[in-house]
Amino acid sequence: MHSSSSTLLSIFSMKPKDENTLHLLDLNKLQRQANIPTQFMWPKEDMVGTDGVFNEPLIDLEGFIKGDKIATAKAIEHVRTACTDHGFFQVINHGVDTDLIQAAYREIDAVFELPFNKKLGFRQKPGGYTGFSSAHAERFSSSLPWKETFSFMYRGMNSHSAVVDYFTFTLGQDFENAGLVYQKYCERMSELSLIIMELLALSLGVDRSHYRKFFEDGTSIMRCNYYPPCKNPGVTFGTGPHCDPNSITIIHQDQVGGLEILAGDKWLAVTPRPDAFTINIGDTFMAFSNGIYKSCIHRALVNEERGRRSLVCFVSPKEDMVVRPPEDLVVGSNRVYPDFTWSSLLDFTNNHRRTDLHNLENFFPWLLSSQPKVPT
Ligand SMILES: C=C1C[C@]23C[C@H]1CC[C@H]2[C@]1(C)CCC[C@@](C)(C(=O)O)[C@H]1[C@@H]3C(=O)O
Ligand SMILES: O=C(O)CCC(=O)C(=O)O
Numbered sequence: 001m002h003s004s005s006s007t008l009l010s011i012f013s014m015k016p017k018d019e020n021t022l023h024l025l026d027l028n029k030l031q032r033q034a035n036i037p038t039q040f041m042w043p044k045e046d047m048v049g050t051d052g053v054f055n056e057p058l059i060d061l062e063g064f065i066k067g068d069k070i071a072t073a074k075a076i077e078h079v080r081t082a083c084t085d086h087g088f089f090q091v092i093n094h095g096v097d098t099d100l101i102q103a104a105y106r107e108i109d110a111v112f113e114l115p116f117n118k119k120l121g122f123r124q125k126p127g128g129y130t131g132f133s134s135a136h137a138e139r140f141s142s143s144l145p146w147k148e149t150f151s152f153m154y155r156g157m158n159s160h161s162a163v164v165d166y167f168t169f170t171l172g173q174d175f176e177n178a179g180l181v182y183q184k185y186c187e188r189m190s191e192l193s194l195i196i197m198e199l200l201a202l203s204l205g206v207d208r209s210h211y212r213k214f215f216e217d218g219t220s221i222m223r224c225n226y227y228p229p230c231k232n233p234g235v236t237f238g239t240g241p242h243c244d245p246n247s248i249t250i251i252h253q254d255q256v257g258g259l260e261i262l263a264g265d266k267w268l269a270v271t272p273r274p275d276a277f278t279i280n281i282g283d284t285f286m287a288f289s290n291g292i293y294k295s296c297i298h299r300a301l302v303n304e305e306r307g308r309r310s311l312v313c314f315v316s317p318k319e320d321m322v323v324r325p326p327e328d329l330v331v332g333s334n335r336v337y338p339d340f341t342w343s344s345l346l347d348f349t350n351n352h353r354r355t356d357l358h359n360l361e362n363f364f365p366w367l368l369s370s371q372p373k374v375p376t
């Protein structure tokens with residue numbers, strides 16, 4: 001397997017950034033320079049080339065949603081193979097309106113096009129999860145990702161207008177329509193995630209509703225990524241190689257391309273399709289499946305000519321829900337991971353180190369050491 005040196009580097013490169021240097025990392029200015037600043041350069045051993053194109057069949061959800069037996073059996077089989085192999089598949093006929101997806105891109109373009117100083121006015125705070133970030137410079141100082149992000153939370157169907165309120169409160173009344181679009185987009189993502197949870201449950205041979213129960217009132221993170229064109233695409237990443245810590249991630253990428261997954265020991269490029277969502281298994285679902293399904297290793301490359309956008313929904317269970325696999329998946333007492341809550345993994349991920357390929361294995365020793373000791 002390809003090795004990554006980012007594990008060790010990550011711990012040492014994580015330090016609070018000086019407010020005064022943050023303004024220098026305006027990617028829209030930096031992209032005009034002949035060379036990108038050194039903070040954006042990644043270790044050479046991480047810069048492994050692309051080996052080919054991801055070429056597995058798309059999962060057509062229409063038959064599954066309608067209850068068609070043959071389509072369901074086919075979808076289950078495909079999901080099982082994909083998730084045990086590498087943790088990644090793509091769905092079409094998912095029921096999300098293409099116009100809504102296009103509107104989501106239009107609205108977020110207007111956010112990324114705001115003057116940099118204005119964007120800094122709603123920047124993500126260290127330890128926080130929401131707002132604007134340029135290269136995560138508020139948290140890291142080396143191996144910076146070549147991207148701007150805008151993130152917000154979605155707390156489920158009962159949160160009514162929470163996304164609209166976040167947009168208008170943060171960005172002003174001019175962004176009310178953007179808020180309405182993203183409120184709807186998040187609702188569709190939540191519905192789609194519940195369908196995927198049923199498919200995952202069936203593919204693991206457990207009760208169809210087993211997993212969806214954890215997600216009906218979960219709190220997901222929605223993140224819009226903008227990767228500006230980059231003069232030196234061979235030395236940096238838009239998003240470096242990593243596993244997502246959450247349960248599943250639903251991505252829509254624009255037509256530029258750049259998302260890649262590691263399958264076996266090969267980096268495979270995922271060809272963009274306007275009608276498809278990509279689904280990847282994250283660490284928390286790997287634990288929910290008792291390690292049977294793989295947390296997908298993936299990355300996003302940058303493009304020399306074109307800016308790229310992706311819309312990412314990090315689907316997560318309710319924060320205090322205990323993550324534990326169903327009994328059916330535990331043979332004897334063979335638990336691969338101990339119990340944990342999503343809030344503790346999120347806290348670890350955001351505050352204690354940098355997310356990479358080894359987040360989960362580093363989390364458990366931290367969790368055990370941070371738990372109050374019971375006096376003997
Ligand atoms: C809990 C999270 C941390 C990250 C955003 C969500 C889910 C995935 C994580 C991330 C995308 C993995 C790659 C590295 C990261 C720093 C990034 O490039 O954005 C991660 C996110 C983060 O820590 O903000
Ligand atoms: O932009 C992409 O296609 C992938 C981004 C990603 O993996 C992430 O934000 O976790």
Ligand SMILES: [Fe+2]
Pocket residue numbers: 242243244249298
């Ligand atoms: Fe990711």
